[in-house]
Amino acid sequence: TLSQVELATAEWVDWYNHQRLHGEIGHVPPVEYETSYYTELTKPQVTTTI
Template structure:
């Protein structure tokens, strides 16, 4: 499994490379000015921003790691299963995804004799 990132200062560091290698994770650094990298990074930064400003900042100071870990799990459940998303018909993302896969055309297997 790769760890993909942009070309920020921390990503080409030797320390990070050593940690990734020790965990069996391949480092994959994007190229400068790559539109695909920029689109993926924008999506991730948007989700991280929602998490940071919706949970982390308002909940501080966090007293323990376990407290923040539980709050993160609860926030993630809300984000995926209860948050109404306007771009998908005001239904939670998980519900929309389930409906999509239930109704999408599936290739039919046919046999010939």
Template sequence: MESTIGLFNTELIKPRQPWKTLPDVELTTAAYVDWYNHRQLHGEIGHVPPVEYENNHYLATTKPQGTPNVQDLYRTRNGSRHAVRADPGSSEDPPGWMTNEAPEQRD
């Protein structure tokens, strides 16, 4: 198996010698790395580019984020349920304030 740096030198650096300026080498290197990661098919990972393989890996291993149940938003750390006062300065308490009853859902 060939090393990545050996492949880089064989395919890119040596055939184009002598390089005129360092920015020429840097720009060409950036283009090569982009090609290698996004378009080069790699046999060890199923003949897909590394970026595609990585994306597939994360899609397969991460759990989808669900939306919380509205009633769960009223649960405290110890599991009791109560409404949260929207306006602390208000003299009117919302339904279920400081009780174990969940407030009614509004449409």
């Protein structure tokens, strides 16, 4: 049925984004890599002037 296809698709998308280990990004799930990336972007940058 349509609802079964929708549920199966949602489950696959959840697995694809949150559970599978992606080899090109260090064998971490894509959502974990993305979270880490944006965390690094928002950290204050330390600069020095001489």
